[in-house]
Amino acid sequence: MTTSAPAIAKPSKRRAAWLVLLWLLVLPGAVWAVLRVGGWERGLLVQLFAFTPYVAAWSVVPVVAALATRRWLAAAVAALTFVLLAAMVLPRAFADGDRGPQTGVKMRVMTSNMLFGGADAAQIVRFVRDNDVAVLALQEFSPTAQTRLAEAGLGQLLPYSSLGAEFGAGGSGLYSRFPITSPDVRVNGGFFNQAYGTIQPPGAAPLTVESAHPLAPFSVDVVDRWRADLEAEPRAEPKGMPRILLGDFNATLDHQPLRELIDSGYRDAADATGNGLIGTWGPYDGDLIPPVTIDHVLVDNRLGVTDADVHDIDGSDHRAIIAEVVLPAA
Structure with missing residues (x-):
């Protein structure tokens, strides 16, 4: 035993x-x-x-x-x-049944974080030209980047702008094919510029577009400021002018503050078209970081989305998003 x-x-x-x-x-x-x-x-x-x-x-x-x-x-x-x-x-990973109106005035928009202004300006201009982009939002937009974009011919494609260039990560730029009324730049709590303005594409009602860039939660000490920046992003106004927010939100759809912003009356273009799991930040400048999706194109629920594609940009740790939105006819 x-x-x-x-x-x-x-x-x-x-x-x-x-x-x-x-x-x-x-x-x-x-x-x-x-x-x-x-x-x-x-x-x-x-x-x-x-x-x-x-x-x-x-x-x-x-x-x-x-x-x-x-x-x-x-x-x-x-x-x-x-x-x-x-x-x-x-x-x-699957296109939504509800992508908003699919008939109306179609317009392509693009957002790109330029990584302290060092992204390939000629490549960005080429994407604008080849994809018939009508509105371009830029983050980490520096005076040097502004010069290089002009030299690459951006002004011939998108002659109107609302610009808040700064050295470092705080600069913001918004370029448009259509005249921009009330152009301005606001500074958020993280001290990043956000350029914005109102446009009216031919045949469509006016809408506001803004280059979004809340503070990144790069340390525990700034998490409250990151949350406050997201909470301060313009909410959709169902009875007001439609709005497109596009840029580097430093948040994914798994962060509650971003979901609350979307729930105010936006749809995420990549999510709506089945591309919401494609990474936009991480290993694209050589860092050993798994890709995550922190760049977004948020469109008012009264607008539609037909597609959203992600593109590598040389010289940046972010990838650009190009989306086609549908604006109701005026």
């Missing part, structure tokens, strides 16, 4: 160790899903939540592990976690 006890104990200890390991696989994803559903990301979690699509993809692993070992409670929690995360993330 005494000699058989160790043989019985070893499998029991292995089973207990495996059970502990299994729950260590299951619980982080479950907590992540609960925080994401509640919009409760705070502190360091704000940065981490940009990578929620990767957590959603990984969450299938605990499901398989729990089912393979017949740990039914762990399997149930893991499966629920997977379903919740998939429900929040997967729709971005």
